[in-house]
Amino acid sequence: MTDSTPHQLLGLYDSPFVRRVAVTMKVYGIAFEHVSLSVFRHMDAMRPLNPLFKVPMLTLPSGEKLYESAYLLDYLDELAAERGLSPLTPRSGAERRQVQQLMALAIVATEKAVAIAYEHKRPAELHWADWTSRLRNQMRQAFTMLEERLDGNFLVGGRLTQADITTVAGIGFVRYILPHEWPAGAYPALERLADRLEASAAFTAVPLDE
Known part of the structure; x- marks a missing residue:
């Protein structure tokens, strides 16, 4: 890649971690090429690009490769600030801590949902009901805490x-992959937030099924 080449984002949008990075890039207006490969279904194609099989992976115009969505977002915030944009995660102060703590809750909910999805992929005779129940309770507790913190149109x-982006990416994953794990009416404020953001240009440009 050269400096005139856009960023390249590797991973499917049904991953909430890939999707939150892609949505962030859309919000910031950072051009990128999306390489839509699955770490499960496209292993042969993935291996030469990303032998770690870890997504998302962001390749910078310089050719440098970044892993782990939190670090990708930090890089994108720096890039946005250089372009005169307000970072989606404040760079310092009490508001930064608020955003980070709510992101942490969203990540807890999302990681537990992903773990439930993986558990469902195991043969039925290997399902561990107690473990799934524990994951479900942790996921629901995190969503409940986010619901309690949402007072108005945005979290902070x-x-x-x-x-907001990380929370809605997680909710989108649950509603798309595990719809039975999202009880109707259980989180009305979060549902309103998710419905509104999913209808925004940044989210509609990053469809879950791509």
Whole structure:
């Protein structure tokens, strides 16, 4: 890749971690090429690009490769600030801590949902009901805590932050992959947030089924 080449994002959008990075890039107006490969279904194609089989992976115009969505988001915030944009995660202060703590809750919910999805992929005779129940309770507790913190249109400061994007990416995963794990009406404020953001340009440009 050269400096004139756009960023390249590797991974499917049904991963909430890939999707939150892609949505963030859309919000910031950072051009990128999406390489839509699955770490399960496209292993032969994935191996030469990413032998770790870890997504998302972001290749910078310089050719440098970044792993782990949290670090990708930090890089994108720096890039946005250089372009005169307000970072989705504030760079310092109390609001930064608020956003990070709510992101942490969203990540707990999302990681537990992903673990439930993996558990469902195991043969029926190997399902561990107690483990799945524990994961479900942790996921629901995290969503409940987010529901309690949402007062208004956004989670922090009356504006879109990474806490909102990460939360909605996680909710999107649950509603798309595990719809039975999202009880109707259980989280009305989060549902309103998710429905509104899913209808926004940044989210519609990053469809879950791509």
